[in-house]
Amino acid sequence: MSRKYPKNGRFGEFGGRYIPETLVPPVEExxxxxxxxxxxxxxxxELDSYLRNYAGRPTPLYHAKNLSxxxxxxxxxxxxxxxxxxxxxxxxxxxxxxxxxxxMGKRRVIAETGAGQHGVATAMACAALGMRSEVYxxxxxxxxxxxxxxxxxxxxxxxxPVDSGSRTLKDAINEAIRDWIANVGxxxxxxxxxxxxxxxxxxxxxxxxxIGDEIRRQxxxxxxxxxxxxxxxxxxxGGSNAIGTFYPLAGTGTRxxxxxxxxxxxxxxxxxxTLSAGRRGVLHGMMTYLLQDAEGQITETHSxxxxxxxxxxxxxxxxxxxxxxxxxxxxxxxxxxxxxMRLTRTEGIIPALESSHAIAxxxxxxxxxxxxxxxxVTLSGRGDKDVEEVQRYLAGGR
Amino acid sequence: xxxxxxxxxxxxxxGHNSGNSSDSYSSSRIASKxxxxxxxxxxxxxxxxxxxxxxxxxxxxxxSGMIRGGADVIELGFPFSDPLAxxxxxxxxxxxxxxxxxxxxxxxxxxxxxxxxxxxxxxxLMTYTNILYNLGYDRAASMISDAGIDGIILPDMAVDxxxxxxxxxxxxxxxxxxxxSPNTPAGRLRRIAxxxxxxxxxxxxxxxxxxxxxxxxxxxxxxxxxxxxxxxxDAIRRAKRTAVRSGARLPVGVGFGISSPxxxxxxxGAGADAVIVGSAYAKITKESAPKDVEKNVSTFTRRLKAxxxxxx
Numbered sequence: 138m139s140r141k142y143p144k145n146g147r148f149g150e151f152g153g154r155y156i157p158e159t160l161v162p163p164v165e166e167x168x169x170x171x172x173x174x175x176x177x178x179x180x181x182x183e184l185d186s187y188l189r190n191y192a193g194r195p196t197p198l199y200h201a202k203n204l205s206x207x208x209x210x211x212x213x214x215x216x217x218x219x220x221x222x223x224x225x226x227x228x229x230x231x232x233x234x235x236x237x238x239x240x241m242g243k244r245r246v247i248a249e250t251g252a253g254q255h256g257v258a259t260a261m262a263c264a265a266l267g268m269r270s271e272v273y274x275x276x277x278x279x280x281x282x283x284x285x286x287x288x289x290x291x292x293x294x295x296x297x298p299v300d301s302g303s304r305t306l307k308d309a310i311n312e313a314i315r316d317w318i319a320n321v322g323x324x325x326x327x328x329x330x331x332x333x334x335x336x337x338x339x340x341x342x343x344x345x346x347x348i349g350d351e352i353r354r355q356x357x358x359x360x361x362x363x364x365x366x367x368x369x370x371x372x373x374x375g376g377s378n379a380i381g382t383f384y385p386l387a388g389t390g391t392r393x394x395x396x397x398x399x400x401x402x403x404x405x406x407x408x409x410x411t412l413s414a415g416r417r418g419v420l421h422g423m424m425t426y427l428l429q430d431a432e433g434q435i436t437e438t439h440s441x442x443x444x445x446x447x448x449x450x451x452x453x454x455x456x457x458x459x460x461x462x463x464x465x466x467x468x469x470x471x472x473x474x475x476x477x478m479r480l481t482r483t484e485g486i487i488p489a490l491e492s493s494h495a496i497a498x499x500x501x502x503x504x505x506x507x508x509x510x511x512x513x514v515t516l517s518g519r520g521d522k523d524v525e526e527v528q529r530y531l532a533g534g535r
Numbered sequence: 536x537x538x539x540x541x542x543x544x545x546x547x548x549x550g551h552n553s554g555n556s557s558d559s560y561s562s563s564r565i566a567s568k569x570x571x572x573x574x575x576x577x578x579x580x581x582x583x584x585x586x587x588x589x590x591x592x593x594x595x596x597x598x599s600g601m602i603r604g605g606a607d608v609i610e611l612g613f614p615f616s617d618p619l620a621x622x623x624x625x626x627x628x629x630x631x632x633x634x635x636x637x638x639x640x641x642x643x644x645x646x647x648x649x650x651x652x653x654x655x656x657x658x659x660l661m662t663y664t665n666i667l668y669n670l671g672y673d674r675a676a677s678m679i680s681d682a683g684i685d686g687i688i689l690p691d692m693a694v695d696x697x698x699x700x701x702x703x704x705x706x707x708x709x710x711x712x713x714x715x716s717p718n719t720p721a722g723r724l725r726r727i728a729x730x731x732x733x734x735x736x737x738x739x740x741x742x743x744x745x746x747x748x749x750x751x752x753x754x755x756x757x758x759x760x761x762x763x764x765x766x767x768x769d770a771i772r773r774a775k776r777t778a779v780r781s782g783a784r785l786p787v788g789v790g791f792g793i794s795s796p797x798x799x800x801x802x803x804g805a806g807a808d809a810v811i812v813g814s815a816y817a818k819i820t821k822e823s824a825p826k827d828v829e830k831n832v833s834t835f836t837r838r839l840k841a842x843x844x845x846x847x
Contacts, residue, residue: 145695155664155691157620159716159741161723301626302616311619318620319742321718419665419691420617432638433669434616 142172146335149459151452154334156422160314163321168336170241175343184236191265192221192228194347198355198513203483204499211367211506213499214359215516216352218378219488225518226348226378227258227329233344235262238325245320246270248327249313251278251306251374252444252491253285254518255329260292270327271295273312275304278443284522303437306447310421330375331451334422338380338451345381352513353385360511368392368502371515372495373465374409374445376454378517384453387462395454396494398440399467409438411450412458412465425452441470441530442490442523468497474530476500477520489518490526563685563710564657565733568607569786569808578843579809580605580799581788582836583661583816585612585625586645587632593825594632597816598649600829604836607809608657610688611649613642615663620690622745624814627821639666643682650683659712659733661688664700672703679709686710686733694726701730712736712788717770721777728778734786734809737774739767739802744791745814763801771805799842812839 146152156164174180188194196217205213218226231248238246246263248270250256256272263270272294279286279298289296297316302308310333317326331341349369356366369386371379373395383393400408408414411426418427420435428436428448440446457463468476473490476497481487488496495514503512520527572579582601586594598609614629614637621629646658660679667675667689679687686709692700694713704711710733715724717738728735771789778785789802790811799810816832823831 153696154693155696156693157690157716157738158693158714158719158727159738161693161716162718162720302630307617311617314619315622315743321741417668419663419668421619422691424668424696427665429665429669433665434633435665 143335143339146339148338148453148456151423151425151455152335152338153424154422155419155424156334157318159318159321160334163317164334164336166241171237171336171340174237174240180236180240184233187232187236187265188229188347192232194221195351196220198352198359200359201480201484204480205503207483208500208503210503210508211510211512212508213503214356214366214511214513215486216348216382216513217516218348219486219492219516219519223254223258223261224521225254225258225489226345226381227255228261229347229381230329230341230344230377231255231258231262231327234325234327234340235259235266235268238327239266239268241325243323243325244269245324246327247273247313247316247324248329249273249306249309250329251275251309251446252442252522253278253282253289254444254522256289256294257285257292259327259329260289260294263294264292271297273297273299273309273316275299275306275309277304278306278309281526282443282522305438305443307435307449314421330377330447331380331453332375332421332423332425332449338423338453341377342380342384342453345377346384348378348381348515349383349385352382353389356511356513364511365389366391366513367506367510368394369513369515370394370396370495370498372396372445372491372517373412373450373454374398374447374491375449376451378515380451380453382515383457383463387457393463394498395463395465396498397465397467398442398445398473398494399469400439400441402469403467407439408467409440409445409447410467411448412454413467415448415450417455420449423449423452425455426450426458441473441526442494444489444491445494466498468494470530472497474527477523477527481520486516487520487524488516489520490523492517493520563708563733564655565608565659565685565710568657569734572607572808578803578807579607579786579788580836580840580843581608581610581790581809581811582606583610583612583811583813584820585614585628585632585817586642587614587635587637588628588817589631589820589825590635591641591645593820593828595645595649596825596829597820597832600832601816601836602653602656603829604833605840606656606836608659609649610659610661610811610813611642611646611684613637613639613660613662613666615666618663620743622743622814624745624817628817639670643678646682646684657686658684659686659688659710660684661690664689664692667700672700673706676703676707676709680707684709686712688712688714688736690714694730697730714738715770715774717741717766721773724774724777728774728785731785734788735774735778736811737770737787737789737807738791739770739789740764740792742792763798763805767802768805771802771807775806796838796842799839803843810839810843
């Protein structure tokens with residue numbers, strides 16, 4: 138896979154910059170600053186120090202022997218992003234972007250959040266760096282992710298509830314973009330996934346690629362003999378943990394599998410499986426796969442996990458799908474909740490519902506693989522935030 | 536779809552570059568309208584109606600009121616689920632129209648009806664990129680042109696991504712009206728002016744439609760009960776200087792956050808060739824009883840239009 142910086146922000150035909158004209162100068166300023174600082178030794182050293190001493194990198198690669206034994210097939214390894222400060226991979230990106238915002242002299246940071254993990258990670262990074270943050274969150278998501286709302290408030294973020302549209306992540310992004318249009322001078326928009334206009338998809342990928350880089354090194358060391366993983370699995374909503382996992386591993390011979398949220402089933406229309414069931418279109422500044430109706434109106438999504446509840450997907454995933462570099466499949470709410478309970482029970486690790494979709498795929502394929510084969514699952518976050526949701530789900534039958 | 540506006544034009548894909556006469560920018564109804572306004576020493580009033588809001592019928596009444604009140608160009612909105620350049624009034628109109636089952640077919644029927652009743656008024660479609668991308672730009676452009684529409688505005692279409700869209704619009708003789716912003720640098724403003732036909736749409740404020748930003752800086756001049764930011768006035772002057780090619784000048788329209796005759800006078804005084812009013816109409820349409828929409832819209836339009844006449 139090419140390490141090149143994509144020309145015009147395009148991954149094949151995907152990506153680009155479909156934005157109101159007012160945002161063009163700030164997006165260009167962002168790109169320029171990012172390209173300047175990403176190779177700047179003092180920026181890299183500062184980010185590295187925060188990742189190590191504040192966020193807790195590197196994260197372990199854990200051999201889930203009990204789960205592997207119960208399934209009776211391939212050996213399953215978990216990339217423990219759930220152990221990071223804040224409880225998810227999101228901090229990799231928010232530290233990078235908040236440091237960038239600071240170097241750019243921006244005094245105000247805005248962000249969107251779905252499950253609240255990116256909002257929490259933004260609030261943490263901004264608190265650590267002494268910056269102000271404001272977080273847009275759909276009111277539906279605020280109701281189902283109450284603990285994260287409380288955490289953000291305590292961390293000093295100003296909450297901006299969003300009551301438009303479906304009152305979820307997509308609408309929080311719309312509102313954050315509208316805020317940015319009105320405040321281009323002093324405001325930095327800290328986007329949480331590998332979506333949006335160029336350069337966000339590239340920049341977020343670059344801040345998240347530490348996941349895949351570490352997996353490569355750790356598998357070689359732990360598995361011995363310079364070994365590689367046979368299959369690497371990550372969940373895909375907007376796709377930031379997945380692109381960070383896949384990008385350094387693409388073209389190395391490892392089979393890469395992205396798992397989307399099939400909700401109540403792809404046939405029901407109640408899902409968020411953009412790559413599996415969507416079509417090309419333009420939303421949030423990018424050309425990518427979208428869940429839309431025949432008229433090109435964006436449709437509402439459903440997933441038991443708020444973090445996967447998004448009708449678009451990062452443009453680089455759309456490109457990987459079409460080029461065949463990654464296979465994209467899906468797991469239903471029920472498969473994800475089963476996987477959540479199974480990992481909790483066998484390993485004493487409570488995974489985020491988002492990551493549970495990736496675990497579900499490992500549960501599906503491990504029994505058909507040899508005991509000598511290796512699966513790595515990116516465990517993108519921990520599931521403390523989800524215990525109530527899971528209880529509700531189990532109590533409701535489904 | 537009936538070919539209500541079929542007879543009008545026929546231009547090449549490079550039409551915006553090739554000519555050197557005053558109508559090289561456009562051979563459409565829009566260009567004729569601006570020529571007519573110039574001859575009368577008057578500025579244009581461009582008004583916006585969200586089709587299907589609060590219903591197809593009432594939105595047609597609103598357009599009739601605009602035309603009766605003296606609007607020079609009518610923008611017909613087609614709703615998108617995620618209107619990220621729009622403020623609350625047009626967001627609400629969009630979701631209202633979608634809630635009542637707005638489809639592009641219905642939009643085209645409505646536009647054709649308006650065209651049949653009004654042969655000469657320029658009609659411009661305003662929607663978002665995904666609606667036209669979803670249809671295919673070529674198919675979309677011919678449907679739009681067949682309905683008698685003269686031009687298109689897509690607030691999320693940056694010039695950098697616009698080649699296939701512009702080519703399709705040119706093939707059907709549709710004007711492509713691009714937006715520029717007060718923070719658009721000189722070189723980019725030139726590119727936007729070069730690819731725009733009909734008129735150039737200068738955004739007056741840092742913000743979405745209907746919203747005025749207090750935070751974004753810029754001096755506000757408070758004369759005449761209006762509050763027009765100094766940066767907006769500078770932007771109009773800059774756009775007027777830039778939008779000149781081969782001795783011809785592309786008209787500059789100014790929009791976003793304009794809602795009163797006092798605002799109109801300010802922008803006209805600053806040299807705008809046209810002012811564009813949208814959200815204020817969405818509010819009037821929403822707050823009026825359906826039977827009063829045409830009358831109320833026409834009264835409001837007459838007041839705005841008067842402010843475009845006694846200019847400079």
